[in-house]
Amino acid sequence: MFITKRTFRFHLSEYRERLYHTKKKMQDKGMDVLLITDPANMNYLTGYDAWTFYVGQIVVVSVDEEEPMWIGRDQDANGAHITAWMNEKNIIPCPEEYYHSDQKHPMDFFAKLVHLMGKSNRTIGVEMDMYYFTAATYEALKRALPSAKLRNANALVNWVRLVKSDQEIAYMRMAATLAENAMSVGIEKIEADVRENDVIAEVYHELIAGTDAFGGDYPAVAPLIPSGDDTSSLHVSWSDRKFHANDFAILKLSGCSARYHAPLSRTIAIGETPEKIKEAGKHCVEGLHAALDTVKPGVTCEEIEYAWRQTAEKHGVLKDTFLGYSIGSNYPPDWGSHTANLRQGDRTVLQPNMTFHMIPRLWIDGSGIEVSETFQVTETGCETLTDFERRLFVK
Amino acid sequence: MFITKRTFRFHLSEYRERLYHTKKKMQDKGMDVLLITDPANMNYLTGYDAWTFYVGQIVVVSVDEEEPMWIGRDQDANGAHITAWMNEKNIIPCPEEYYHSDQKHPMDFFAKLVHLMGKSNRTIGVEMDMYYFTAATYEALKRALPSAKLRNANALVNWVRLVKSDQEIAYMRMAATLAENAMSVGIEKIEADVRENDVIAEVYHELIAGTDAFGGDYPAVAPLIPSGDDTSSLHVSWSDRKFHANDFAILKLSGCSARYHAPLSRTIAIGETPEKIKEAGKHCVEGLHAALDTVKPGVTCEEIEYAWRQTAEKHGVLKDTFLGYSIGSNYPPDWGSHTANLRQGDRTVLQPNMTFHMIPRLWIDGSGIEVSETFQVTETGCETLTDFERRLFVK
Numbered sequence: 001m002f003i004t005k006r007t008f009r010f011h012l013s014e015y016r017e018r019l020y021h022t023k024k025k026m027q028d029k030g031m032d033v034l035l036i037t038d039p040a041n042m043n044y045l046t047g048y049d050a051w052t053f054y055v056g057q058i059v060v061v062s063v064d065e066e067e068p069m070w071i072g073r074d075q076d077a078n079g080a081h082i083t084a085w086m087n088e089k090n091i092i093p094c095p096e097e098y099y100h101s102d103q104k105h106p107m108d109f110f111a112k113l114v115h116l117m118g119k120s121n122r123t124i125g126v127e128m129d130m131y132y133f134t135a136a137t138y139e140a141l142k143r144a145l146p147s148a149k150l151r152n153a154n155a156l157v158n159w160v161r162l163v164k165s166d167q168e169i170a171y172m173r174m175a176a177t178l179a180e181n182a183m184s185v186g187i188e189k190i191e192a193d194v195r196e197n198d199v200i201a202e203v204y205h206e207l208i209a210g211t212d213a214f215g216g217d218y219p220a221v222a223p224l225i226p227s228g229d230d231t232s233s234l235h236v237s238w239s240d241r242k243f244h245a246n247d248f249a250i251l252k253l254s255g256c257s258a259r260y261h262a263p264l265s266r267t268i269a270i271g272e273t274p275e276k277i278k279e280a281g282k283h284c285v286e287g288l289h290a291a292l293d294t295v296k297p298g299v300t301c302e303e304i305e306y307a308w309r310q311t312a313e314k315h316g317v318l319k320d321t322f323l324g325y326s327i328g329s330n331y332p333p334d335w336g337s338h339t340a341n342l343r344q345g346d347r348t349v350l351q352p353n354m355t356f357h358m359i360p361r362l363w364i365d366g367s368g369i370e371v372s373e374t375f376q377v378t379e380t381g382c383e384t385l386t387d388f389e390r391r392l393f394v395k
Numbered sequence: 396m397f398i399t400k401r402t403f404r405f406h407l408s409e410y411r412e413r414l415y416h417t418k419k420k421m422q423d424k425g426m427d428v429l430l431i432t433d434p435a436n437m438n439y440l441t442g443y444d445a446w447t448f449y450v451g452q453i454v455v456v457s458v459d460e461e462e463p464m465w466i467g468r469d470q471d472a473n474g475a476h477i478t479a480w481m482n483e484k485n486i487i488p489c490p491e492e493y494y495h496s497d498q499k500h501p502m503d504f505f506a507k508l509v510h511l512m513g514k515s516n517r518t519i520g521v522e523m524d525m526y527y528f529t530a531a532t533y534e535a536l537k538r539a540l541p542s543a544k545l546r547n548a549n550a551l552v553n554w555v556r557l558v559k560s561d562q563e564i565a566y567m568r569m570a571a572t573l574a575e576n577a578m579s580v581g582i583e584k585i586e587a588d589v590r591e592n593d594v595i596a597e598v599y600h601e602l603i604a605g606t607d608a609f610g611g612d613y614p615a616v617a618p619l620i621p622s623g624d625d626t627s628s629l630h631v632s633w634s635d636r637k638f639h640a641n642d643f644a645i646l647k648l649s650g651c652s653a654r655y656h657a658p659l660s661r662t663i664a665i666g667e668t669p670e671k672i673k674e675a676g677k678h679c680v681e682g683l684h685a686a687l688d689t690v691k692p693g694v695t696c697e698e699i700e701y702a703w704r705q706t707a708e709k710h711g712v713l714k715d716t717f718l719g720y721s722i723g724s725n726y727p728p729d730w731g732s733h734t735a736n737l738r739q740g741d742r743t744v745l746q747p748n749m750t751f752h753m754i755p756r757l758w759i760d761g762s763g764i765e766v767s768e769t770f771q772v773t774e775t776g777c778e779t780l781t782d783f784e785r786r787l788f789v790k
Contacts, residue, residue: 003624003761006634050630051616054526054729075714078761079628096715100736105524128531129500131449135533136524136549154531197610201603208596215592215635218617221446229398233474235445239401240610319470320491332727334449341495366398366473 003081008047009258010167015085018045021160023063026153032122033114034061034153035141036068037133039331041157043259046070046086050079053132053331055099056106062119071110073099107137111144120145125153131333158339161328164353168260168328169376169385172355176262176374176385178216178255182206183264183388186225186253190268191395192245196225196238203253216256220335223253227270231367245271250370259329263357264386265372268393280362280369281392283315287360288371288390291323291342295375295382301346308342308360316362316369324358327374350377355385398476403442404653405562410480413440416555418458421548427517428509429456429548430536431463432528434726436552438654441465441481445474448527448726450494451501457514466505468494502532506539515540520548526728553734556723559748563655563723564771564780567750571657571769571780573611573650577601578659578783581620581648585663586790587640591620591633594646602650611651615730618648622665626762640666643787645765654724658752659781660767663788675757675764676787678710682755683766683785686718686737690770690777696741703737703755711757711764719753722769745772750780 008015022045026034036042039053045068046059057072069090070080077093084091092113098106114120126141127133142150164172185206189199203223210216222237227249230236243249252265267281291308305323312318324342327335335357340348342356359372369392373384403410417440421429431437434448440463441454452467464485465475472488479486487508493499509515521536522528537545559567580601584594598618605611617632622644625631638644647660662676686703700718707713719737722730730752735743737751754767764787768779 003627049632050628051619051632051728052630054616054731075629077628079625079631082624082628082631096717100717100720100733126530128534129529131526131529133530134524134526135521135528135530136547138530138533139523152531195610197603197605201600201605201610204599204603205596208592208599210592210596210635215590215596215633217632221449222613224446229477230474232398233445233472233477234470235447236474236477237444237446237612238610240605322491322495325495333446336449338495 003078006082008085010047012085014165014167015045015047018160019061019068022061022157025156025160026061026063026125029125029151029153030123031125031151031153032063033119034125034156035110036061036157037127037137038130038157039132040259040329043329044157044161046084048080048084049259050076050083052076052079056094056137058110060114062117071113105136105140107140108144111141114145121147123149123151125151125156128152128154130154155338158337161337162326162339162354163351164328164355169353169355171258171260172262172328172374172385174214174257175255175260178207178210178257179253179262179264179386180388182253182255183251183266186251187266187268187393190243190249190251190270192270193242195240195242196227197240199225200238207253207255214257217259219254219256219261220330220332221254223251225249225251234368243270248273248277250368252370254335259331261327261330261335262374262385263327263335263372264374264388265359265370266388266393267369267371268395270395273394276364277369278392280316280364281371283312284360284362284369284371285390287312288358288373291358291360292373292375292382292384295350295377296380297350297352297377299350301340301342301348301350302344304342305344312360312362316364319363323360324356327355327357352377352379398473401477403480405442407480409560409562410440410442413555414456414463417456417552420551420555421456421458421520424520424546424548424551425518426520426546426548427458428514429520429551430505431456431552432522432532433525433552434527435654435724438724439552439556441479443475443479444654445471445478447471447474451489451532453505455509457512466508500531500535502535503539506536509540516542518544518546520546520551523547523549525549550733553732556732557721557734557749558746559723559750564748564750566653566655567657567723567769567780569609569652570650570655573602573605573652574648574657574659574781575783577648577650578646578661581646582661582663582788585638585644585646585665587665588637590635590637591622592635594620595633598648602648609652612654614649614651614656615725615727616649618646620644620646629763638665643668643672645763647765649730654726656722656725656730657769657780658722658730658767659769659783660754660765661783661788662764662766663790665790668789671759672764673787675711675759676766678707679755679757679764679766680785682707683753683768686753686755687768687770687777687779690745690772691775692745692747692772694745696735696737696743696745697739699737700739707755707757711759714758718755719751722750722752747772747774
């Protein structure tokens with residue numbers, strides 16, 4: 001069977017540039033080989049894109065090999081042929097017997113290939129704290145390659161991904177459009193006696209149907225819409241309860257285009273709104289603006305958070321000092337990039353084309369109020385990718 | 396702030412029974428303490444349900460403690476108060492400084508609590524090959540509790556979950572209804588010149604809007620709808636390409652209710668269908684029936700697969716011997732239960748109220764044809780939970 005590759009989402013030259021920067025970082029850290037299990041990092045370097053991260057799969061980058069190598073489950077190898085840019089000899093199917101087995105582990109097979117490549121005694125980087133690099137995976141690797149020098153390469157590629165290319169920003173703008181449209185639909189639909197799930201159904205429809213020009217991909221995190229007591233917690237899922245009059249809800253969602261995200265959250269009051277909630281909404285927006293005004297190349301992440309805190313802490317309780325995080329491409333279970341964070345102690349210096357989700361939150365009587373934006377650092381300041389009215393919505 | 400617990404999805408007695416069986420298995424294996432990181436296992440034992448599995452969190456079960464203990468991120472602890480049944484003293488917030496930090500790991504904090512409980516030199520089971528038990532988590536645990544005897548307790552709770560209670564089956568039936576409705580809507584919508592994402596948007600809407608009686612939760616895997624070359628691979632995601640006339644697509648989806656799944660897949664031909672695809676569709680259904688007819692208590696998993704293979708292998712290529720898997724409650728990235736599988740070599744003996752997703756697949760010229768069902772083992776045979784016409788659909 002002849003398989004046609006999908007149109008790549010980026011020019012080949014961009015994939016090669018990413019690879020170049022990754023190898024450079026590897027060399028800086030004295031690593032010869034990098035075993036990548038983070039699906040967003042796999043996608044970044046190879047273009048590979050499929051819902052297969054629930055089983056063992058890996059991308060191998062060697063400083064002295066021109067192309068990366070994809071190794072994954074036999075039934076998924078055609079997906080690599082379809083979506084990844086490499087020569088087909090660099091796409092290796094791992095036999096079914098290694099999966100869901102008590103006797104064998106996919107890493108046994110991956111390690112065998114590293115050995116065949118003559119690299120079993122090299123310095124090998126692994127993503128130690130990545131979801132899909134389990135303790136058993138690490139133990140299997142140590143067992144199979146006892147002479148290898150294993151090093152922690154956690155988030156190494158994530159840091160390469162920090163500054164976005166113009167094409168990446170273009171996908172994030174598409175994701176932002178999806179997010180705005182879904183937010184409109186969600187706010188329109190929320191009211192007393194409507195079930196939470198009915199709002200989310202509309203939101204999901206909008207996120208994926210997209211526009212006439214482009215459709216949406218699945219976001220790495222499901223939309224959330226806590227209301228009532230649930231706003232005391234950030235990540236409780238929707239149910240089929242109905243919204244109550246005189247309550248408020250927080251709708252948090254992200255569009256997704258080519259795996260790139262642009263999250264957005266707004267707080268919506270239903271009916272009569274207590275004055276202090278309205279006030280908190282205003283102060284949240286004020287703090288958001290104060291923080292956005294601080295953003296420009298050369299400023300550090302913690303300075304942004306400081307601007308927010310100074311404005312906000314006179315108006316409500318700040319539970320923590322985590323104002324946001326670097327955002328871009330990702331897969332479930334998280335859309336955050338696990339690199340630079342807008343918080344106290346993070347001295348990452350902003351550069352043009354870094355992108356963040358800034359999510360200011362005030363706590364009033366134990367409930368959270370949020371108004372967030374996804375923004376891009378520009379040459380002179382910042383530009384929000386999402387463009388949606390910044391206020392507390394009252395239905 | 397006073398937080399109201401949500402109505403529990405199961406009687407307290409059921410949670411206690413689950414705990415009893417878990418402790419019994421722990422004792423059989425000589426384990427004093429079990430550290431659970433699988434969100435479906437956490438949910439099964441405590442009721443805890445939130446999209447927080449992307450950060451460090453844990454449930455601690457001790458053979459000599461009456462209740463389990465939930466430990467997770469400070470901002471998520473209220474979610475445990477809302478959804479988990481335990482006494483509030485058994486819900487412990489882990490400070491923000493342990494998260495997204497180079498210096499500290501959430502497991503440092505969890506291990507500290509195990510130490511405080513006086514259990515740092517006990518035999519402690521950990522889920523070695525679970526997504527959310529990373530290599531770094533394991534290393535942190537070993538560092539923090541050097542006197543503990545660590546044992547592999549991978550899938551220990553998954554095996555306790557194998558036989559479902561009537562209430563669990565009831566949730567799976569609700570999930571099955573959602574799956575059937577979404578499949579109807581999807582098949583209705585698929586045709587030439589319609590974009591893949593527009594079909595998925597309708598499917599998602601149906602899965603979550605649900606019925607007047609109940610809404611749907613997010614499925615652990617996004618719906619898939621490969622068509623054309625993509626059917627050569629099982630898990631490539633949708634895009635905004637249009638379906639082609641005279642092509643075929645495989646729609647695979649699951650409803651989700653209270654985190655319980657009932658997956659369903661059907662193959663849909665668009666327009667003129669080559670005779671051999673029609674034939675393959677028939678043979679897939681024939682093989683499905685042959686396999687379902689074999690199901691009853693006392694039969695082993697591999698015998699079911701054998702019945703399928705005998706019927707099917709004369710009609711097409713069988714790429715592997717994996718016919719299905721135990722199914723129930725789960726979270727992203729997988730809806731499968733990682734225990735009993737319908738495949739060669741699996742001698743698990745069927746018992747009433749085990750549930751499986753049986754997914755027969757024939758390969759024709761490198762493309763896959765599927766017709767699947769979710770079924771429950773009954774006292775005398777089996778009953779499919781999903782009830783949807785078993786045939787190749789032609790649009």
